[in-house]
Amino acid sequence: MATHKLLLLPGDGIGPEVMGEVKRLIDWLSSAGIAKFETDTGLVGGSAYDAHKVSISEGDMVKAKDADAIIFGAVGGPKWDAVPYDVRPEAGLLRLRKDLGLFANLRPAVCYPALADASSLKREAIEGLDIVIVRELTGGVYFGEPKTITDLGNGQKRAIDTQVYDTYEIERIARVAFDLAKKRRNKVTSMEKRNVMKSGVLWNEVVTQVHKREYADVTLEHQLADSGGMMLVKWPKQFDVIVTDNLFGDMLSDIAAMLTGSLGMLPSASLGEVDVKSKKRKALYEPVHGSAPDIAGQGLANPIAMISSFGMALRYSFDMGALADKLDAAIAAVLASGLRTADIKSEGTTAASTTQMGEAILKEL
Amino acid sequence: MATHKLLLLPGDGIGPEVMGEVKRLIDWLSSAGIAKFETDTGLVGGSAYDAHKVSISEGDMVKAKDADAIIFGAVGGPKWDAVPYDVRPEAGLLRLRKDLGLFANLRPAVCYPALADASSLKREAIEGLDIVIVRELTGGVYFGEPKTITDLGNGQKRAIDTQVYDTYEIERIARVAFDLAKKRRNKVTSMEKRNVMKSGVLWNEVVTQVHKREYADVTLEHQLADSGGMMLVKWPKQFDVIVTDNLFGDMLSDIAAMLTGSLGMLPSASLGEVDVKSKKRKALYEPVHGSAPDIAGQGLANPIAMISSFGMALRYSFDMGALADKLDAAIAAVLASGLRTADIKSEGTTAASTTQMGEAILKEL
Numbered sequence A, B: 001m002a003t004h005k006l007l008l009l010p011g012d013g014i015g016p017e018v019m020g021e022v023k024r025l026i027d028w029l030s031s032a033g034i035a036k037f038e039t040d041t042g043l044v045g046g047s048a049y050d051a052h053k054v055s056i057s058e059g060d061m062v063k064a065k066d067a068d069a070i071i072f073g074a075v076g077g078p079k080w081d082a083v084p085y086d087v088r089p090e091a092g093l094l095r096l097r098k099d100l101g102l103f104a105n106l107r108p109a110v111c112y113p114a115l116a117d118a119s120s121l122k123r124e125a126i127e128g129l130d131i132v133i134v135r136e137l138t139g140g141v142y143f144g145e146p147k148t149i150t151d152l153g154n155g156q157k158r159a160i161d162t163q164v165y166d167t168y169e170i171e172r173i174a175r176v177a178f179d180l181a182k183k184r185r186n187k188v189t190s191m192e193k194r195n196v197m198k199s200g201v202l203w204n205e206v207v208t209q210v211h212k213r214e215y216a217d218v219t220l221e222h223q224l225a226d227s228g229g230m231m232l233v234k235w236p237k238q239f240d241v242i243v244t245d246n247l248f249g250d251m252l253s254d255i256a257a258m259l260t261g262s263l264g265m266l267p268s269a270s271l272g273e274v275d276v277k278s279k280k281r282k283a284l285y286e287p288v289h290g291s292a293p294d295i296a297g298q299g300l301a302n303p304i305a306m307i308s309s310f311g312m313a314l315r316y317s318f319d320m321g322a323l324a325d326k327l328d329a330a331i332a333a334v335l336a337s338g339l340r341t342a343d344i345k346s347e348g349t350t351a352a353s354t355t356q357m358g359e360a361i362l363k364e365l
C-alpha cells in the first residue's frame, strides 16, 4: 500500500478544531489498514505570525511543496487586523496557492436535502442543487503588478491593483471546466465582464476557442458576471459548471455556497498542473467557510466542510473515489439521522458538538 | 415656474418602449401645469452605432452636458456583439458617466409587498426590504489605465485592466453614503477586499477617516465584499446603505435587485458633484434592468423601473419630492390593484402591456 504524505495546516479560529476531526479520520483509516498516511503539521496565517512574524514560514513552505496533498483549515481574525499587509494571515494562503501553482479551484455548491430549509431561498429553487464553480486561482487582480499605494502629497494617496491574464492561464482553467462538465451534465457557463474589461474580452475569446478546438461536444454559454450573479440567485439549477476568474470566482462561489444554506458543509479543492513525469499534481483542500473567530474554541464549529474537503483529497489526489463516496454517504446518513451542529440546528433535530459530529461520521463509516 | 431641460436617451431593445411611458408622464405634467419640461431626444448605444458608427455622437454629448437631467433607457444586444470594442453600446453609457462626472450611483433595492412572492427568496427574508447600494461610478477598474490586450507572440496574448482609486474619490462617495444614511436608518456598510487588494486597503482607511471626522454619529460597519455578498443573500434586511466600488457595486447591486424579485421595478440615479455656483449637479437616471432584446418591440416590457427612475429625477434633480412620493404611491396602488406586466405576472392578477401599465399609473396619479 502506498504511503501518502499529507501536510495539515489548521490555521486560525475554528481551523484547529475542525482539523482535529480530519485527524481522527486519518488515524482510523491508517489503523484499520484502509489507507496509509504520513502526516506532518505546520502553521499558517495568524498562528504563524504569532510564532514567527510571517504568515507561513520557509520551513512550512518546503513541507508544503513536498507533500502529496495539503489539508488546510482557515486563516484570519480580528486579532491580526493591524499586522502589516505583507504578513497578514491571508498572505500565507495566497503564497501557497501561487508558489505551488494551484490554478484550479473547484468549489461544488450542493444542497443537502436534509438542510434545504436552512437556505434563505425557497425550497424549490435549491432542492437538488448540484453545481461546481471552477475558479481561476493564481492570476487576475490577486497577483498582478503593480499593486501599490502611493502618497501623492496634499493628503492624497493613490491605490493601484492590476488584473492580468495571459492566454495560457485562461486555456488551462477552461480545460479543467470542460473536463469536469464531461463527467457531469455536460454544460459550462463562462462568466466575465467583457463589456467593461479587456481581460473579459480575452477570457471570452480564449474560452470560445478552446471549446471550438477541443470540446465542441460540451454545451458552452457565456454570461456577463453581473447578470450571471443574478441568474445564480434567481434559478441556480440552470447551471452545471461555471468557469470564471479569480475575483469573480471569489464572489460568485461564496454566493453559490450561501444559496445552499450549507456553508459549513462545503469543501473545495485547489489543484496544480499534472506533472508529465510523475503524473502527480500539487493540491490543497480547504473548506469554503472562514475561520469564524467568534465561535472558535467552543466546540461549536461544523467539521463537515473540513471532512468533506479531505474526501475531495481522497478523490482527486489519491484516486480513492470509492472511499470518498463512502465518506459522502456517511455524512449524508448522519445528517439524515438528525444530528446537527449549532450552525445548522433546527427544531426537532439533535444538537452535536464538533467532536460528536466527527465521531458520528466516523462511526457511520 | 422653472423650465427643466431633459435629455431623453431611450437606447436599445426595450429602451424606447419604456421611455415612451415616461414621455407620456412628462407631457401630462406639462399640460396639467404641474411642472414644465423642455425635452430633447438623442441616440445612445447600438442605435447610435447604427446611425453614426459611434456609441454616442459628439452632438448628443453636448446636449447631455447641457441638460438638467438625462433620462436613460438601456443599451446593448446581440446585434452589436461584434462591433469594435471602442464603439460597443456600453461605451456610450460609460462615456456619459465619466465625462459628466457622475460618480455617485444610487441603487435602491426595495421589495414591493405585492411582489414579494416573485422572489426566489423566502417571503420572510425580503418582505419589507428597503436598502440602497451606493456605488462609486467613475473610478476603479472601469476607467483605470493601462487597459490593453497585447500580442506576446507564440499565440499568447496578455490582457490588462487596472483598478485605480485616489483618496478624494473614496471620500466623496463615502459622504454621499453617510448623508443618505442620515435620512434613513443611520447605518452604512462599506464593502471591499482589503485582504487582497491595495485599493481595498485604501478604501477601508479613507471611509474610516471620513466617518471619524465628519459622521461619527452614523453606524459604520466594514465587510469583505465576498462575505458581504453572502450576507446579502442570507439576510438582506441587516443592511441600510451599502457603499462600495465600481465593480463590486456592479455585482452587488444586481444581486440585491434580483433578491427583491422586482428587477423590472428598480430605478437608479447617477449623480455628479454639486456645483458651488449654480448649486446644480449633473444627473442621469436609468432603470437597473438591461435592454432585454429578446422581448423588445412586443409591448411586454415593464415600464415601472423607467417611470420610477424619472421619479428619482423629480426628487434629486428638481426638488419635487412631494410629486415623487405621489408617483411612488401611484405605482404601489396600481400594483395593489393587481395589474401586472408579463415579467411579474402571477395567478389571479390582470395582464397589462407596457402601455396599459403606463396609462394606469398616470390615471392613478
Ligand SMILES: CC(C)[C@H](C(=O)O)[C@@H](O)C(=O)O
Pocket (backbone or CB within 6 Å): A090, A093, A094, A250, B195, B196, B226
Ligand atoms: C481568505 C481570502 C484571501 C480568500 C480569497 O479571497 O481568495 C477567501 O475569500 C477564499 O475565497 O478562499
Ligand SMILES: CC(C)[C@H](C(=O)O)[C@@H](O)C(=O)O
Pocket (backbone or CB within 6 Å): A195, A196, A226, B090, B093, B094, B250
Ligand atoms: C452596461 C454595463 C456597462 C453596466 C456596468 O457594468 O456598469 C451595467 O451592468 C450597469 O450596472 O449599469
